[in-house]
Amino acid sequence: MNPRTRHVLLLWMLVCSGGTTEAIEPISTSIAVGMAAALTGFLASYQNIFYYFHECCRPEWISFNRTGLEADLESKLFGQHIASRIILKAVTGFMSNENPKKPLVLSLHGWTGTGKNFVSQMIADNVYKEGMDSSFVHIFTSELHFPHLSHFDTYKSQLQQWIKGNVSNCARSMFIFDEMDKMHPGLIDSIKPYLDYYDRLDGVSYRKAIFIFLSNAGAEGITQTALDFWIAGRAREELELKDLETVLSLSVFNNKQSGLWHTNLIEKNLVDFFVPFLPLEDRHVIQCVMAEMKAKGLQPEQKVAAQVARDVVYFPKSERVFSVKGCKTIASKLDYYT
Numbered sequence: 001m002n003p004r005t006r007h008v009l010l011l012w013m014l015v016c017s018g019g020t021t022e023a024i025e026p027i028s029t030s031i032a033v034g035m036a037a038a039l040t041g042f043l044a045s046y047q048n049i050f051y052y053f054h055e056c057c058r059p060e061w062i063s064f065n066r067t068g069l070e071a072d073l074e075s076k077l078f079g080q081h082i083a084s085r086i087i088l089k090a091v092t093g094f095m096s097n098e099n100p101k102k103p104l105v106l107s108l109h110g111w112t113g114t115g116k117n118f119v120s121q122m123i124a125d126n127v128y129k130e131g132m133d134s135s136f137v138h139i140f141t142s143e144l145h146f147p148h149l150s151h152f153d154t155y156k157s158q159l160q161q162w163i164k165g166n167v168s169n170c171a172r173s174m175f176i177f178d179e180m181d182k183m184h185p186g187l188i189d190s191i192k193p194y195l196d197y198y199d200r201l202d203g204v205s206y207r208k209a210i211f212i213f214l215s216n217a218g219a220e221g222i223t224q225t226a227l228d229f230w231i232a233g234r235a236r237e238e239l240e241l242k243d244l245e246t247v248l249s250l251s252v253f254n255n256k257q258s259g260l261w262h263t264n265l266i267e268k269n270l271v272d273f274f275v276p277f278l279p280l281e282d283r284h285v286i287q288c289v290m291a292e293m294k295a296k297g298l299q300p301e302q303k304v305a306a307q308v309a310r311d312v313v314y315f316p317k318s319e320r321v322f323s324v325k326g327c328k329t330i331a332s333k334l335d336y337y338t
């Protein structure tokens with residue numbers, strides 16, 4: 001370690017740890033006190049600059065922007081009036097509670113391309129200054145992080161250590177589990193204690209953490225309900241959560257693979273909100289294209305957007321109502337059209 005690195009690390013320990021002594025435990029206390037005294041003047045003058053440049057578990061870096069989340073949901077997420085409403089309410093309620101009784105656990109359901117990942121990103125963007133790049137946001141994908149069934153025991157203890165380690169570092173940590181339905185049920189079992197109403201587990205409180213589960217489980221039921229509405233000539237916006245709750249829990253329970261974990265989480269009421277994502281129609285695909293053009297610094301053109309949307313594949317085959325991939329491949333398609 002070169003002197004400068006050591007210097008910065010020491011600063012980080014003293015400044016970022018926000019008054020806890022845990023971070024300086026490895027150094028003997030007397031030395032630490034000596035160093036701290038020597039650095040006091042230095043720290044006093046550089047503290048603000050330091051906070052400014054290095055991400056810390058502090059309000060300078062972590063604070064919820066409700067206006068920002070609302071604006072993002074309104075202007076960048078299309079065709080998801082139910083999800084949008086639940087997310088805003090859930091996150092606002094949780095983040096404005098100084099003393100939550102349990103961590104926030106959201107389970108997002110729907111086909112790919114309907115906005116589940118996107119919404120997770122919006123939440124991260126409006127809680128952490130660094131958004132998804134924040135060192136307090138953690139993403140786990142079963143295929144990437146837990147690919148081999150035979151290593152299950154290793155994964156399990158690793159995952160538990162990661163969650164514990166990261167929440168010890170920063171109570172306001174966020175964990176996103178992608179492809180939850182592909183995850184080993186035992187692995188999900190192993191994180192259950194962290195989602196529960198415990199005050200502390202081994203001296204660590206998980207109550208300020210956010211857990212987001214993403215899965216396709218229940219997508220068929222959601223789609224069927226949306227299709228029934230469409231066939232009956234009813235407006236999609238009339239769809240309410242209660243229209244979907246039953247199909248969602250039914251299909252989730254009946255799906256053998258995902259059933260296991262869900263049953264368990266549902267029975268213990270560990271999931272605070274099940275959030276359905278509806279399949280997208282061509283008008284939503286058009287909105288996605290327009291937004292993408294704007295994001296790329298192009299002049300949004302209705303004609304181009306309509307063209308892109310026309311070439312997307314829709315289902316069911318006869319009615320062609322919903323985009324098979326939602327808005328997922330829009331960005332790359334757009335390159336081809338412009």
Ligand SMILES: *[C@@H]1O[C@H](CO)[C@@H](O)[C@H](O)[C@H]1NC(C)=O
Binds near residue numbers: 065067068069071
């Ligand atoms: C919150 O978000 C809004 C809209 O994106 C933005 O204008 C505002 O500057 C943000 N506030 C803070 C404190 O970052």
Ligand SMILES: *[C@@H]1O[C@H](CO)[C@@H](O)[C@H](O)[C@H]1NC(C)=O
Binds near residue numbers: 139163169
């Ligand atoms: C935090 O989680 C990441 C995985 O996202 C892991 O690599 C890291 O070791 C964890 N940190 C601690 C202190 O456990």
